[in-house]
Structure formats: structure tokens, C-alpha cells
Amino acid sequence: MTTAATAEEIVDYDEALERYDPVMGLEVHVELNTATKMFCGCATGFGADPNTQVCPVCLGLPGALPVVNEKAVESAIRIGLALNCEIAEWCRFARKNYFYPDMPKNFQTSQYDEPIAFEGHLDVELSDGTTYRVAIERAHMEEDTGKSLHVGGATGRIHGADHSLVDYNRAGIPLIEIVTKPLTGAGERAPQVAKAYVGALRELLRALGVSDVKMEQGSLRCDANLSLRPKAAGDENQDDVPLGTRTETKNVNSLRSVERAIRYEITRHAAVLDKGEKIRQETRHWHEDTGVTTSGREKSDADDYRYFPEPDLVPVAPTRETVEHLRGTLPEAPGLRRKRLQSDWGYSDLEMRDVMNAGAVDLIEETVAAGATPAGARKWWTGELARRANVEVKSVEDFGVTPAHIAELDGLVRDGRLNDSMARQVLEGVIAGEGTPLEVADARGLELVQDDGALEAAVDKVIDANPDVAQKVRDGKVQAAGALIGQVMKEMKGQADAGKAREIILAKLT
Amino acid sequence: MSALSRDDVAHLAGLARIDLSDVELDRMVGELGVILESVAKVQEVAAEDIEPMSHPLPLTNVTRPDVVRPSLGAEAALSGAPQQEQQRFSVPRILDED
Numbered sequence: 001m002t003t004a005a006t007a008e009e010i011v012d013y014d015e016a017l018e019r020y021d022p023v024m025g026l027e028v029h030v031e032l033n034t035a036t037k038m039f040c041g042c043a044t045g046f047g048a049d050p051n052t053q054v055c056p057v058c059l060g061l062p063g064a065l066p067v068v069n070e071k072a073v074e075s076a077i078r079i080g081l082a083l084n085c086e087i088a089e090w091c092r093f094a095r096k097n098y099f100y101p102d103m104p105k106n107f108q109t110s111q112y113d114e115p116i117a118f119e120g121h122l123d124v125e126l127s128d129g130t131t132y133r134v135a136i137e138r139a140h141m142e143e144d145t146g147k148s149l150h151v152g153g154a155t156g157r158i159h160g161a162d163h164s165l166v167d168y169n170r171a172g173i174p175l176i177e178i179v180t181k182p183l184t185g186a187g188e189r190a191p192q193v194a195k196a197y198v199g200a201l202r203e204l205l206r207a208l209g210v211s212d213v214k215m216e217q218g219s220l221r222c223d224a225n226l227s228l229r230p231k232a233a234g235d236e237n238q239d240d241v242p243l244g245t246r247t248e249t250k251n252v253n254s255l256r257s258v259e260r261a262i263r264y265e266i267t268r269h270a271a272v273l274d275k276g277e278k279i280r281q282e283t284r285h286w287h288e289d290t291g292v293t294t295s296g297r298e299k300s301d302a303d304d305y306r307y308f309p310e311p312d313l314v315p316v317a318p319t320r321e322t323v324e325h326l327r328g329t330l331p332e333a334p335g336l337r338r339k340r341l342q343s344d345w346g347y348s349d350l351e352m353r354d355v356m357n358a359g360a361v362d363l364i365e366e367t368v369a370a371g372a373t374p375a376g377a378r379k380w381w382t383g384e385l386a387r388r389a390n391v392e393v394k395s396v397e398d399f400g401v402t403p404a405h406i407a408e409l410d411g412l413v414r415d416g417r418l419n420d421s422m423a424r425q426v427l428e429g430v431i432a433g434e435g436t437p438l439e440v441a442d443a444r445g446l447e448l449v450q451d452d453g454a455l456e457a458a459v460d461k462v463i464d465a466n467p468d469v470a471q472k473v474r475d476g477k478v479q480a481a482g483a484l485i486g487q488v489m490k491e492m493k494g495q496a497d498a499g500k501a502r503e504i505i506l507a508k509l510t
Numbered sequence: 511m512s513a514l515s516r517d518d519v520a521h522l523a524g525l526a527r528i529d530l531s532d533v534e535l536d537r538m539v540g541e542l543g544v545i546l547e548s549v550a551k552v553q554e555v556a557a558e559d560i561e562p563m564s565h566p567l568p569l570t571n572v573t574r575p576d577v578v579r580p581s582l583g584a585e586a587a588l589s590g591a592p593q594q595e596q597q598r599f600s601v602p603r604i605l606d607e608d
């Protein structure tokens with residue numbers, strides 16, 4: 001198999017959308033945060049020494065018998081319920097047979113035609129304020145694979161490696177695979193729908209408390225399927241057009257990448273179809289650095305997994321009482337929670353959307369709980385921190401700034417100890433690891449001059465130096481005072497309360 | 511059930527990564543065919559009123575609590591490995607597909 005070294009042709013995104021209708025299918029694998037594996041009592045902690053969390057069951061040694069983890073089944077049912085799915089009254093595990101050393105048993109224990117949860121949906125909100133309903137086909141239980149290290153190759157990839165080293169600590173960790181139905185009708189919003197769906201799913205799984213949902217550590221992974229079909233004469237006829245050939249882009253491991261990968265594949269498919277050529281049904285690899293996908297494995301005979309019911313495990317048949325009990329443990333749906341918080345905080349729709357886009361809902365909730373005003377909390381998380389996160393391609397929580405820090409900073413501003421530009425400097429210091437806002441302000445000597453005498457002296461000096469402007473204010477042009485305030489702040493080297501300066505100026509001139 | 515063909519056996523051997531010679535293929539078609547025929551006899555007694563089953567015991571919901579049990583330890587885990595390196599199982603070069 002070769003990796004395409006040359007960039008493939010693409011067409012302009014908007015042009016592609018003029019001629020084609022994109023259809024997506026998203027498969028998300030989520031690692032559950034159970035203490036033990038799916039079928040054995042081995043621990044599941046991330047980052048343990050290689051092969052220290054393994055036993056005869058997860059190593060596939062002869063005679064070992066798997067037993068299902070009760071908590072994993074409960075988590076699977078709760079996920080299914082939160083996705084508005086039906087829960088199977090009776091379902092089995094199945095063996096998915098394939099030969100690859102990341103699975104020591106030579107099969108993965110999964111579910112085939114009897115998933116624990118099926119036929120659901122998740123409504124996702126898009127940044128333009130509209131809602132898209134993602135239809136869920138199924139959510140089923142399975143187990144994760146081991147991790148391979150390829151030795152001898154130039155880049156640590158399989159290509160060119162002469163042997164591989166396998167660590168089975170991850171083999172057998174419970175996974176839930178959530179599969180959507182083909183998602184149609186998204187049109188040019190398709191990449192955004194994909195991103196919003198994975199984001200909403202992550203939010204939901206986090207609220208359920210069933211997974212760490214860390215995409216960068218692989219506890220949430222997304223495979224994105226895409227196909228294009230010709231655009232029909234009218235929207236109402238679009239669903240009569242048969243689906244095109246799809247490609248599956250594997251392991252797209254950040255929200256932004258999900259969006260970019262779908263967008264890229266739309267432009268690549270369109271270029272192939274424009275030339276009258278056919279799309280190869282294959283897996284594609286996403287390259288974060290270059291923002292392109294490259295050709296992977298073509299679907300072949302090797303995909304004949306010869307599924308059959310797992311004889312070593314008995315069926316799972318959750319009683320309706322169990323299902324209803326678990327339904328009672330579901331948290332407030334993230335969408336409803338957001339509406340409640342928005343009303344509690346008094347944010348406009350636009351402000352709330354900024355908060356969501358910055359991924360700051362939880363942070364603001366904690367910041368307000370720590371004593372900040374909702375307005376102050378929003379200002380910092382979606383202002384300065386979101387701006388930085390955007391520039392540095394990070395998330396707002398990556399700067400080491402905690403809700404407690406922001407609450408303290410907000411308090412210092414409200415108490416009149418810091419003005420806005422000083423508070424910004426304090427935040428810089430917190431990000432630089434200099435301590436809490438109070439510590440940074442102390443260490444850097446940042447404090448508004450509370451000495452009204454010094455401020456009055458500065459105001460007098462500025463009025464004397466700017467008689468024309470002062471006269472305008474005396475004549476009733478209050479907005480001219482702004483120029484004087486700026487001069488006063490300069491005079492005070494920024495360490496003054498601008499509001500107070502304004503008060504004094506107006507008192508003297510009007 | 512239709513009889514097992516030579517192509518079926520070749521396909522299965524490919525999936526199982528078993529390299530069979532022509533002679534072996536011919537022999538396996540015969541031997542596997544006999545096994546399939548024998549097992550197929552079960553279907554003769556399977557009446558409408560008998561539910562298909564995948565498990566001999568009438569049990570459901572056999573689970574264990576989510577409580578950690580001791581693992582083998584790396585040394586024991588690797589003790590049966592023909593090759594090991596960096597506390598990992600060393601395996602021959604994987605087919606060039608990732």
C-alpha cells in the first residue's frame with residue numbers, strides 16, 4: 001500500500017457545494033471511564049507501564065473466560081437513553097474476526113446485529129442559531145485494542161518498520177461505538193454539523209460522567225465518512241438521488257479536525273467527480289499538519305469479519321425496571337442546562353453563543369460559583385482568554401488559569417483595586433505562572449492610586465495644559481472629557497481609576 | 511446448504527492467513543465438507559417451535575462488579591512470548607496497512 005506523497009486535486013469549496021450534496025456518516029468511539037476492563041478485572045488507568053494491566057482474559061490465553069463489566073453495561077444504556085435510543089430487551093456480543101496483533105485473541109468482542117441501543121437522535125445547535133437533528137443508528141458495546149509501536153521505520157509508522165512492539169494495557173478497555181445514520185440535508189453546513197455533533201456528544205458524555213472524553217488522549221475518537229451526490233433540481237427531490245461512494249477518514253482527533261477533514265474531503269471528492277472519475281471506496285488518513293487526507297487501505301476481502309455470536313458470554317437482557325431506573329440517573333440535558341444558565345446569567349443569545357464557541361460554559365459556571373459576576377466571568381473567558389486560545393490554537397483551559405483565578409481578578413476590579421488594563425497585566429502574570437491574581441498584583445506593584453490628592457493634582461495639571469479642551473467641556477461638550485481622561489491616565493502611569501478621573505474632571509468643569 | 515466450494519476454502523484460508531498448497535486445498539474441501547454436512551444434520555430436527563440458540567445455558571445478565579483485580583504482572587504476561595523488547599510483545603512486521 002502506498003501513501004500518496006503528492007497533493008491531490010481539490011476544487012473550491014463553494015463551487016463543490018453548487019454541484020454536489022454532501023452526505024456524512026460519523027462513527028465515534030468512546031472509551032468508558034470504568035475502573036476495570038470490559039470482560040476482566042484489569043485496571044484501566046492511562047499511562048501505566050507496558051503490559052502491567054493484563055491478564056489471561058485480555059491476553060486471549062487459552063481457557064480464559066470473559067465476564068461482562070456491570071458498570072460498562074449501565075454506562076452503555078445511559079448513553080443510549082441520553083441519545084434518545086431504544087434499549088434492546090435482549091442482545092448478544094459477537095466475535096469480529098481479524099488477524100492483527102493489536103488484538104491477541106484474533107477477534108474483537110463487539111456487537112453485530114444486536115446493538116444494546118438503536119434508533120435515536122441528538123439535536124445539535126449550530127453557530128448560526130439553527131438546530132440540526134443528527135439521527136443515531138446505533139450505539140454498541142465493544143473493547144479497545146492494544147497499542148503498537150513500529151520499530152525500524154524512519155517515522156515510527158508501519159511503513160518501513162521491520163517489527164512491532166505491542167502493549168496490551170489498552171486491550172479490553174470498554175468502548176462504546178456510536179454510529180449515525182447517513183446525515184443528509186446539511187448542505188454547506190456539513191463540516192460545521194460534524195464538528196457541532198462531536199462537540200455536543202462530548203458535552204453529553206461528559207455530563208453523563210461515563211468517559212474522560214479526551215480527544216487528544218484517544219478516549220474519544222471519530223471516523224468521518226463522506227460521500228457526494230449530484231445536486232437535484234430542487235431540494236425536495238434531493239433525497240431521491242442515490243448516495244455516492246463514500247470514503248472513511250480515520251482517527252480525526254480534535255473538533256477542529258473533524259470540521260476540516262469533512263471540508264477537505266468534499267473538495268477532493270468534487271474534483272474527482274468533476275473529471276468523470278469514480279471515488280475509490282477506501283479509508284483515508286487525516287494529516288493535522290497539512291490539512292489533507294491521504295489514501296489508506298482499500299476495502300477488500302480482509303473486511304470479511306465473519307461475525308458470529310460470542311459463545312463465552314451470555315446475552316444481556318436489561319429489564320425495563322433497570323432501564324427506567326437508569327433513565328432516572330440522567331443529568332439535565334446539556335441543551336436545557338445551557339438555556340437555564342443563559343437565563344440565570346442574563347446573557348444575550350449572541351453572548352451565550354460566544355461562551356459556547358469558547359467552550360467556556362462549565363468554566364463560567366464555576367467562576368460564578370467562586371464569586372465572580374456573570375458579566376465579569378464572561379468578559380475574561382470569552383474575551384482575552386478566548387482571543388489568546390484562538391491565536392495559539394489552544395483551548396481556554398490550557399493556560400493554567402482557573403475559575404478561582406478569574407473570580408479573584410473580577411473581585412479586584414470590582415473593589416476598585418485594579419482597572420481594566422492593570423487587570424490584563426495581572427492576567428498575563430497568572431498565565432506566566434507568577435501566581436494568583438492577588439500575588440501577581442502585589443509582586444508587580446499593580447494597584448490603583450487611591451490617593452485622591454494625587455489624582456486631583458493630575459487633573460489640574462491636565463486642565464491647565466489643555467485649556468481649549470477644558471473650555472469645550474465647560475460649554476457642555478461632555479464627551480470632550482474623554483481626551484482629558486486619557487491625559488490624566490497617562491499622567492498617573494495607568495495606575496488610576498478612569499471612572500474616578502472622569503468624576504473629578506466633570507466636577508471641576510461643570 | 512450449498513456444498514463448500516474450492517473457492518470458499520481458498521477465501522477462508524486467505525482470511526485466516528494460512529497458505530495452502532493445491533493438494534491441501536483439495537483435501538480441505540473434502541474434509542470440511544464432511545464436517546459441514548454432519549453439523550447440518552442438526553437443522554433436520556430444528557422445527558419451527560425451537561428457538562435458535564447461541565448458548566447452551568438459559569442464562570442472561572451474568573456480570574461482575576467494576577472492581578479491580580490483580581493483573582498478571584509484566585514478567586508473567588510476557589513469559590510465553592517468543593520475542594519481547596521494551597516490556598512489549600515483539601511481533602513480525604505487520605502487513606503494510608495502518
Ligand SMILES: [Zn+2]
Nearest residue numbers: 040042055058
Ligand atoms: Zn485482563
